[in-house]
Amino acid sequence: MVTILWLTTLLGIPSASWAEDFSKAERLYADHCAVCHGADRGGYIGPALNSDQTKLTQEQVSTKIKIGGATTLMPQHPTWPRRLSVKEMDLLASLITKRPKQSLTWGLNDIRKSLEVLVADESTLPGKPTYAIENLDDLMVIMARGHFAAGDKAKVVFFDGRTNKKVGEVPTGFAPHLMDFHPRQERWAYVRDDIGYIHKIDLYSLKAVRKVRAGLNGTSLAVSRDGRYLAAGSFVPNTAVILDAATLEPLRLIELRGIDPDGKMVESDSGMITSTPFADYFVVALEQAGQVWIIDLNKPDMPITKITGVGRHLHDAFLSPDGRYVVVSSYDDNINAVIDLAKKRIAKKIPAGCKPHLGSGAVVRSHGRLLGIGTNIGSRPCEPYEVTVFDMETFEVVKRIPVLGPTESPAAHPKAPYIVVDIVGTGPDANKIQFIDKNTLTVVETLTVAGTLGHSHFPEYTARGDYLYVSAGYGGDRTAGGFDGDRLVIYDARTLKKVKTVSMEVPAGVFSHLRARTVVVGLESTVR
Numbered sequence: 001m002v003t004i005l006w007l008t009t010l011l012g013i014p015s016a017s018w019a020e021d022f023s024k025a026e027r028l029y030a031d032h033c034a035v036c037h038g039a040d041r042g043g044y045i046g047p048a049l050n051s052d053q054t055k056l057t058q059e060q061v062s063t064k065i066k067i068g069g070a071t072t073l074m075p076q077h078p079t080w081p082r083r084l085s086v087k088e089m090d091l092l093a094s095l096i097t098k099r100p101k102q103s104l105t106w107g108l109n110d111i112r113k114s115l116e117v118l119v120a121d122e123s124t125l126p127g128k129p130t131y132a133i134e135n136l137d138d139l140m141v142i143m144a145r146g147h148f149a150a151g152d153k154a155k156v157v158f159f160d161g162r163t164n165k166k167v168g169e170v171p172t173g174f175a176p177h178l179m180d181f182h183p184r185q186e187r188w189a190y191v192r193d194d195i196g197y198i199h200k201i202d203l204y205s206l207k208a209v210r211k212v213r214a215g216l217n218g219t220s221l222a223v224s225r226d227g228r229y230l231a232a233g234s235f236v237p238n239t240a241v242i243l244d245a246a247t248l249e250p251l252r253l254i255e256l257r258g259i260d261p262d263g264k265m266v267e268s269d270s271g272m273i274t275s276t277p278f279a280d281y282f283v284v285a286l287e288q289a290g291q292v293w294i295i296d297l298n299k300p301d302m303p304i305t306k307i308t309g310v311g312r313h314l315h316d317a318f319l320s321p322d323g324r325y326v327v328v329s330s331y332d333d334n335i336n337a338v339i340d341l342a343k344k345r346i347a348k349k350i351p352a353g354c355k356p357h358l359g360s361g362a363v364v365r366s367h368g369r370l371l372g373i374g375t376n377i378g379s380r381p382c383e384p385y386e387v388t389v390f391d392m393e394t395f396e397v398v399k400r401i402p403v404l405g406p407t408e409s410p411a412a413h414p415k416a417p418y419i420v421v422d423i424v425g426t427g428p429d430a431n432k433i434q435f436i437d438k439n440t441l442t443v444v445e446t447l448t449v450a451g452t453l454g455h456s457h458f459p460e461y462t463a464r465g466d467y468l469y470v471s472a473g474y475g476g477d478r479t480a481g482g483f484d485g486d487r488l489v490i491y492d493a494r495t496l497k498k499v500k501t502v503s504m505e506v507p508a509g510v511f512s513h514l515r516a517r518t519v520v521v522g523l524e525s526t527v528r
Contacts, residue, residue: 021091021094022094022095022099024091025091025092025094025095026095028084028088028091028092029041029049029092029095031150032083032084032092032148032150033049033092034195034216034217035149035150035174035175035193035194035195035217036073036074036149036175036194037049038217038235038236039102039104039195039196039216039217039236040101040102040103040104040216040236040237041096041099041101041102042101042102042236044194044217044235044236045073045194046073046074048101049061049096050096050099050100050101050102051096051097051098051099051100052100052101053101054096054097056097057097058090058093058094058096058097058098059093061092061093061096061097062089062090062092062093065084065089065092065093066086066089073145073149073506083148104216104236104237105237106196106213106215106216106234106236106237106239107253108241108250108253110213111212111213111214111241111250111253112249112250114197114212114213115210115211115212115248115249116210116211116212117209117210118207118208118209118210118211119202119207119209119210122202122209125187125202125204125205125207125209126204126205127204128204129203129204130204130205130206131160131167131168131206132160132167133160133162133167134160134162135162135463136186136187136203136513137463137512137513137514137516137517138160138161138162138462138463138464138513139158139159139160139161139167139203139512139513140158140159140160140161140460140462140469140510140511140512140513141156141157141158141159141179141189141510141511141512141513142156142157142158142159142469142471142488142504142507142508142509142510142511143156143175143176143177143178143179143191143507143508143509143510143511144156144157144169144176144504144505144506144507144508145175145176145194145505145506145507145508146175146505146506147505147506149174149175149194149506150173150174150175150195151173152171153505153506154171154172154173154174154175154176154193155169155170155171155172155176156169156170156172156176156179156191156201157169157488157504157507158170158203158206159469159488159502161462161463161464161466161467161469161512162462162463162464162466164467164490164499164500166502167206168206169206170191170199170201170206170207170208172191172193172197172199172208173193173195173197174193174194174195174197175193175194175195175506175508176191176192176193176194176199176508176509177191177192177193177194177219177508177509178191178192178219178221178509178511179191179192179201179509179511180192180221180222180223180515181223181511181513181515181516182223182227182245182516183223183225183226183227183516183517184226184227185227186203186513186516187202187203187204188200188201188202188203188227188245189201189203189513190221190223190230190245192214192218192219192220192221192232194217194219195213195216195217196213196214196215196216196217196218196234196236197211197212197213197214198211198212198213198214198221198230198232198243198248199211200248203513210247210248211248212243212248212250214232214234214241214243214250215232215233215234215235215236215237215239215241216234216236216237217234217235217236218232218233218234218235218236218270219233219235220232220233220240220270220271220272220273220284221233221273222273222274222275222282223245223275224245224275224280224282224297225275225276225277225279225280226280227245228244228245228297229242229243229244229245229251229282229297230242230243230244230245230248231243231273231275231282231284231295232273233256233269233270233271233272233273233284234269234270235269235270237267238255238256238257238267238268238269238270239253239254239255239256240253240254240256240270240273240284241253241254242254242282242295242297242302252302254284254295254304255267256268256269256270256284256286256289257286257289258286258289258291258306258308259289259308260288260289260290260312261290261308261309261310261311261312262312266288266289267288268286268287268288268289268291269286269287269288270284270285270286270287271285271286271287271313271314271315271316271317272284272285272314272315272316272317272328273285274317274318274319274326276319276323276324276326276341276519277322277323277519278319278322278323278324278341278342279296279298279323279341280296280297280298281294281295281296281297281341282294282295282297283295283317283326283339283341285310285314285315285317285328286314287313287314287315288313290308290309290310290311290312290313290314290330291306291307291308291309291310291314292306292307292310292314292326292328292337292339293305293306293307294307294341294344305344307339307344307345307346309346310328310330310337310339310346311328311330311332311333311335311337311349312330312331312332312333313330313331313332313333314328314329314330314331314337315328315329315330315331315356315357315358316328316329316357316358316359316360316361317329317358317361318358318360318361318362318363318372318520318521319361319519319520320363320392320519320520321363321370321392321519321520321523322519323341323519324340324341324342325338325339325340325341325347325392326338326339326341327339327350327358327361327372327374328358329352329356329357329358329374330352330356331355331356331357331377332355333349334351334352334353334354334355334356335349335350335351335352335356336349336350336352336356336358336374336388336390337349337350338350338395347395348395350374350388350390350395350396350397351388351397352374352376352388353374353376353378353382353386353388353400354376354378354382354385354386354406355376355377355378355382355406356374356375356376356377356388357375357376357377357406357407357408358374358375359375359408359409359410359458360409360410360520360521361373361374361410361520361521362410362411362412362419362520362521362522363392363412363520363521363522363523364412364414364419364438364522364523365414365438365523366438366439366441367439369391369392369393369398370391370392370393370523371389371390371391371392371398372389372390372391372392372395373387373388373389373410373412373419373522374387374388374389374390374410375387375407375408375409375410375421376388376406376407377406377407377408377424377425378405378406378425382406384402385402385403385404385405385406385407386400386401386402386403387400387401387403387407387410387419387421387436388400388401389401389441398441399441401436401441401442401443402443403421403423403434403443404423404429404432404434404446405423405424405425405427405429405430406423406424406425406427407421407422407423407424408421408422408424408457408458409421409422409457409458409459410459410521410522411459411460411461411468411521412438412461412521412522413461413465413493413522414465414522414523415464415465415493416461416465416468416493416494417437417438417494418435418436418437418438418444418445418493419435419436419438419522420433420434420435420436420459420461420468421433421434421436421459422456422457422458422459422470423456424455424457430454430455430456431448431449431450431454431455431456431472432446432447432448432449432456433446433447433449433456433459433470434446434447435447435496445496447491447496449470449472449489450472450473450487454472454473455472455473456470456471456472456489457470457471457472457508458470458471458508458509458510459510460510460511460512461493461512462493462512463512463513463514465493466492466493466494467490467491467492467493467499468490468491468492468493469488469489469490469510470488470489470490470491470510471488471489471507471508471509471510472486472487472488472489472507473486473487473506473507486503486504486505486506486507487501487502487503487504487507488501488502488504488507488510489501490502
């Protein structure tokens with residue numbers, strides 16, 4: 001036995017105890033790291049953590065786990081030791097620097113087996129909201145990630161956007177990423193979390209009634225225009241699944257792979273999935289493949305039309321008001337590509353500045369024209385940082401508006417005078433939002449939402465256009481020093497005065513229920 005151990009050490013072969021340790025490390029990683037860094041350790045909203053891509057030494061990785069990152073979502077010491085021992089942190093560092101990216105699968109049977117029914121008989125649910133709210137369209141929903149992107153602080157928080165009072169919350173277990181609403185039945189909403197689950201939420205009782213794991217990580221989610229189907233795209237593995245919207249039963253799994261603009265066959269993340277009022281379609285942007293796929297839901301086999309050569313590294317998108325066109329951002333080609341869903345072809349490529357990132361997009365009326373608003377996330381240095389404004393009929397650029405830094409999510413409302421953009425990244429202005437006058441298309445006001453090292457993201461107007469909700473916070477976990485900087489901040493949409501702040505751990509995306517009846521942000525219909 002001694003000889004065997006000596007040989008395994010000499011030859012660098014892991015002993016049984018090492019194998020057991022790495023098995024434990026994988027479990028620790030799945031519980032604490034996969035939600036941000038990817039279940040396969042290949043990167044997700046956080047960087048890749050595997051031996052092929054990690055440039056840091058084991059000691060440096062161990063230190064990073066212990067002290068976190070001051071301008072990132074990574075929690076900081078001394079909060080981690082309450083969850084992980086020093087030995088466990090060192091074991092994770094060993095896994096990250098010595099083991100390659102995993103190859104993981106998650107098929108139709110895995111999805112089906114993951115389905116959990118939390119309310120067996122939905123007819124027992126209340127027939128109207130159990131909380132005080134004048135109109136369900138007033139509901140504002142905030143994705144609260146929590147400092148650890150898991151646990152009881154990871155939840156969806158609900159406010160009445162007319163009174164700005166909190167009306168409830170629904171825990172999700174892992175960091176929620178986005179919400180979409182049923183277009184015909186106001187009580188239903190769907191949340192996608194970063195570990196891949198879809199949660200079906202009853203908005204009357206504020207309860208989760210079903211959940212299913214559509215993939216191992218993934219952000220995209222859409223509800224078909226008739227409310228029959230859901231589509232969810234995953235980064236791990238590279239798939240999209242179509243589900244029954246009522247039961248969450250999976251119906252079809254689609255592998256996302258194709259030939260990219262440089263002629264290589266690649267697997268691809270689903271940068272965006274949307275439905276459209278124009279037709280019974282789901283539209284999927286394949287990030288690495290640079291393709292847009294149109295899935296026809298009216299035919300039994302749900303055939304796919306593939307539009308190639310759209311751009312390199314596709315990401316967010318938004319629809320034209322009639323739903324016929326979808327505008328898709330291409331990070332690496334610095335364009336916004338316009339896809340004509342009627343003719344199923346590329347209609348235009350709009351020059352879009354440095355690394356365009358459309359978020360949910362926005363369309364506004366200005367001097368008789370419909371104008372699209374394109375933001376630029378520009379994580380690489382950009383000179384200057386701009387917001388691109390283009391005509392929604394001709395798709396010609398109307399103006400480039402200089403702003404303080406990279407921007408992510410535009411907000412607009414027909415009754416509000418301003419287009420709002422969030423300054424993001426890690427620069428000195430990442431704690432600010434800027435207001436663009438709809439008529440002059442110039443920046444007229446800048447507000448500092450958070451303090452030094454802070455950030456402000458995801459502005460969203462309430463349904464009536466009276467208030468603006470903004471998520472604000474600080475990189476890392478600063479509560480250990482007795483400082484809780486994470487807040488939902490609410491402003492008067494006309495005076496721009498702060499009217500309320502609400503403490504919340506790592507607030508992120510903000511969604512108005514009015515989105516259930518709108519095609520694009522900025523042209524909402526009036527509240528019913």
